[in-house]
Amino acid sequence: MDVFQSLEQGDSVLDLSRLDLDSVDMDGVSEERRRETTRLYLASNRLAVLPDALCLFANLQVLDVSSNGLELICEDVTRLTKLKTLIAKNNRLDAQSLPKDFGCLQLEVLNLSGNRFEELPPQCLKLRRLRSLSVGGNRLRAIPAEIENLTSLELLYLGGNLISFIPPELANLPHLSYLGLCDNRIQSVPPQLTRLHSLRSLSLHNNLLTYLPREILSLVHLQELSLRGNPLVVRFVRDMTYDPPSLLELAGRSIKSRNLPYSPQDVPSHLVNYLDMASKCPNPKCAGEEEMYVYVCVPVFFLSSCALVFVSCAFFTGVYFDSCVRHIKFVDFCGKYRLPLMHYLCSPECSSPCSSAPQSDVDSEDESSVPADRLQRVLLG
Incomplete structure (x- = not known):
C-alpha cells in the first residue's frame, strides 16, 4: 500500500x-x-x-x-x-x-x-x-x-x-x-x-x-x-555516614551550653578535664545557648529504589570540643539534589575559610515549613 x-x-x-x-x-x-x-x-x-x-x-x-x-x-x-x-x-x-x-x-x-x-x-x-x-x-x-x-x-x-x-x-x-x-x-x-x-x-x-x-x-x-x-x-555522604559527633562531644556541648554545674564529685576527673577544654565557637552566626535542630537526610544506597533516612537531632551550639557538626537539609529526589547551604557550626572548622559563607534564610526553618520553591540552596565543599 x-x-x-x-x-x-x-x-x-x-x-x-x-x-x-x-x-x-x-x-x-x-x-x-x-x-x-x-x-x-x-x-x-x-x-x-x-x-x-x-x-x-x-x-x-x-x-x-x-x-x-x-x-x-x-x-x-x-x-x-x-x-x-x-x-x-x-x-x-x-x-x-x-x-x-x-x-x-x-x-x-x-x-x-x-x-x-x-x-x-x-x-x-x-x-x-x-x-x-x-x-x-x-x-x-x-x-x-x-x-x-x-x-x-x-x-x-x-x-x-x-x-x-x-x-x-x-x-x-x-x-x-x-x-x-x-x-x-x-x-x-x-x-x-x-x-x-x-x-x-x-x-x-x-x-x-x-x-x-x-x-x-x-x-x-x-x-x-x-x-x-x-x-x-x-565526600559529604561519607563524612556524614562514618564520622558523626561522638556521644561525649554531644553530652559535653549540652552541659556547657546550658551552663550546668559539674565537679569531680559529680563526674569522673577525666570528664571534668574534657569539659574544661570547651572552646567558644568563633562563628558569629552560632546560636550561643539556643537550641538548633539538625535535619539530616541520607541516601540509602543498598535499596533498589530511591530512599532516604531522616535523622533529627538537637545540638546545642556555642561551644565545641573536637567534632565537626554541620547544619544540613539534604534531599535527593531520585537523582535530583536540592540542598540548602551547608554551615559549619561548632567545631574547629568554624574558623576555616569555607565557613565564612553567608547564612541562608532557609537554614533556620524546619523543612516541613519551607515551600518547595525555596529549597534551592546548594552544598558547598
Whole structure:
C-alpha cells in the first residue's frame, strides 16, 4: 500500500517514522499536500541521505530525521525558510555534516544529540533565534566562547561529552533556564555563572567537582541542582555516614551550653578535664545557648529504589570540643539534589575559610515549613 494513502487531506502532519524505509519518494506527495505539511517525521528508518524533494515542503516547521544513520544534512535543508525545529539525534553526523549556510536558518530548536561531533559546529553558533540546543552524547571536548552569541537560548544540554571546562562566556545568556552539563569531566564551576539570573535547573552530576563557588547562592531562581557522582557529594555522604559527633562531644556541648554545674564529685576527673577544654565557637552566626535542630537526610544506597533516612537531632551550639557538626537539609529526589547551604557550626572548622559563607534564610526553618520553591540552596565543599 502507498504510504501516503492513509493521510487525510488537510492534515498538517506527515508521519513516515519507523517504517524501515531506506528511501522515500517524495514525488508521490501531491503539491497541495506538500504545501499543507508543517511537520514531517522521518525518524527510525534506514535513510542514508535525505529525500531530494525535501526542499519542496515550503511551509515545513518541524523536521525529525533521528535514528537514521545519516552522515550528511543536505544543502537543500537551508531552503526550508520556515523551519523552526530540527531533530537529528542518534545519527552519524560530525563537523563536516552540516551545510555551509546552515546558520541562515531560523531555527528555534536544534537537537544533535547522539552523534559524532568533536566540537560544536560554528554554523550552530550563528542561529540567533535558537531557544533550545541539545548536543549531548557526542565527543565535545570544549564549549566555545562564541556560545554567548546564542542570546535567545533557554535550554542548553551538553551532557555525556568530554568537557572539562566551563567558559565564563556561558554566563552571557540572559534567558538560559536549563543547563545540562552532566556526565562530563568538569572540575570547577566559574563564579561568573551567577549572572544566569533566569537559571532554574543545573545538572552537574557525574563530573569531577570537589567544590562549588559561594557566589552560586545568588542564583535566586535555581530550583534543581543535580550533583550526585561528584567527589563533592561522595565526600559529604561519607563524612556524614562514618564520622558523626561522638556521644561525649554531644553530652559535653549540652552541659556547657546550658551552663550546668559539674565537679569531680559529680563526674569522673577525666570528664571534668574534657569539659574544661570547651572552646567558644568563633562563628558569629552560632546560636550561643539556643537550641538548633539538625535535619539530616541520607541516601540509602543498598535499596533498589530511591530512599532516604531522616535523622533529627538537637545540638546545642556555642561551644565545641573536637567534632565537626554541620547544619544540613539534604534531599535527593531520585537523582535530583536540592540542598540548602551547608554551615559549619561548632567545631574547629568554624574558623576555616569555607565557613565564612553567608547564612541562608532557609537554614533556620524546619523543612516541613519551607515551600518547595525555596529549597534551592546548594552544598558547598
